[in-house]
Amino acid sequence: MPERATARADAPAGFIAAIAWPGLLLSSSAILAVGFALGHPAIYFNLSYAWILLWLLLLERRLPYRADWQRADGQLKADLGHTLLNKGLVQFTIIQLMSLEFFANRGSGAVGALPLAAQVMLGLVATEFGLYWAHRLSHEWPLLWRFHAVHHSVRRLWIVNTGRFHFIDSNISVLASVPFLLVTGISMDAIIWVSAITAYIGILTHCNVAMRGGWLNYVFNTPNMHRWHHSTNLAEGNTNYGQNLLLWDQLFGTYFLKPESAPGVIGIRERMPKRLLAQLGMPFVWKRYQAAPADAGSDM
Numbered sequence: 680m681p682e683r684a685t686a687r688a689d690a691p692a693g694f695i696a697a698i699a700w701p702g703l704l705l706s707s708s709a710i711l712a713v714g715f716a717l718g719h720p721a722i723y724f725n726l727s728y729a730w731i732l733l734w735l736l737l738l739e740r741r742l743p744y745r746a747d748w749q750r751a752d753g754q755l756k757a758d759l760g761h762t763l764l765n766k767g768l769v770q771f772t773i774i775q776l777m778s779l780e781f782f783a784n785r786g787s788g789a790v791g792a793l794p795l796a797a798q799v800m801l802g803l804v805a806t807e808f809g810l811y812w813a814h815r816l817s818h819e820w821p822l823l824w825r826f827h828a829v830h831h832s833v834r835r836l837w838i839v840n841t842g843r844f845h846f847i848d849s850n851i852s853v854l855a856s857v858p859f860l861l862v863t864g865i866s867m868d869a870i871i872w873v874s875a876i877t878a879y880i881g882i883l884t885h886c887n888v889a890m891r892g893g894w895l896n897y898v899f900n901t902p903n904m905h906r907w908h909h910s911t912n913l914a915e916g917n918t919n920y921g922q923n924l925l926l927w928d929q930l931f932g933t934y935f936l937k938p939e940s941a942p943g944v945i946g947i948r949e950r951m952p953k954r955l956l957a958q959l960g961m962p963f964v965w966k967r968y969q970a971a972p973a974d975a976g977s978d979m
């Protein structure tokens with residue numbers, strides 16, 4: 680039976696499937712809002728992230744999008760290693776930017792006087808412009824694809840491989856998007872909201888949970904939309920580059936959705952070593968590695 684036929688359609692029925700995505704995004708945001716009201720946004724952000732993570736772990740067991748994606752793929756250590764490494768290095772990059780006082784006097788201009796919700800929307804749209812082009816170039820420019828291929832090399836999507844990016848890939852995304860965020864002139868609170876919403880939507884995109892996107896699929900990068908992006912069929916995969924919003928995909932013609940269908944095989948056509956260290960070094964020996972016989976060097 681072809682794999683496509685075993686995939687549950689991208690529009691599952693049921694109450695939980697209908698409310699899971701907006702419910703988790705809104706409830707996490709509500710926890711962060713309490714944190715702001717109490718003057719402890721950082722602590723409450725961590726709580727909100729733990730909240731969404733625990734729910735997704737539970738839902739991945741109880742309401743999986745694909746049962747075959749629940750099976751181990753031998754990539755757990757590599758997934759966690761990439762996540763820890765790029766989280767640390769992205770934070771290092773952000774601290775460097777802050778030390779250059781890019782974040783000083785945030786929100787002191789006219790934009791900073793706008794209602795917080797308007798600032799957050801502006802920040803999301805502007806940041807997404809940088810994220811969109813960094814991501815699109817990572818697919819269309821072979822040199823960048825070598826790094827981004829690490830993210831796409833998985834054969835299943837679940838929350839643990841959300842943070843699986845080559846650290847150079849994730850730093851390119853930060854450097855390409857943070858300037859667009861800062862140039863808006865939004866306040867520091869709005870920047871925290873944009874970062875938090877990016878984290879919430881980010882962890883939702885990879886979850887192996889049957890969620891109904893509905894009209895949200897036209898606006899946000901829901902799991903249903905991101906699964907198309909991981910398709911080995913490039914007509915489906917080189918689409919939906921948005922990280923949070925699909926606005927720029929809509930405008931630049933890379934939006935893709937087949938509402939009652941689902942992507943079949945996900946992954947890449949090239950070879951990828953199995954171990955973390957080999958995956959980190961692979962972009963630098965890409966041509967030699969790809970040209971090697973399939974049974975040689977697969978675990979270099």
Ligand SMILES: [Zn+2]
Pocket residue numbers: 814818827831908
């Ligand atoms: Zn991609």
Ligand SMILES: [Zn+2]
Pocket residue numbers: 830885905909
């Ligand atoms: Zn992905």
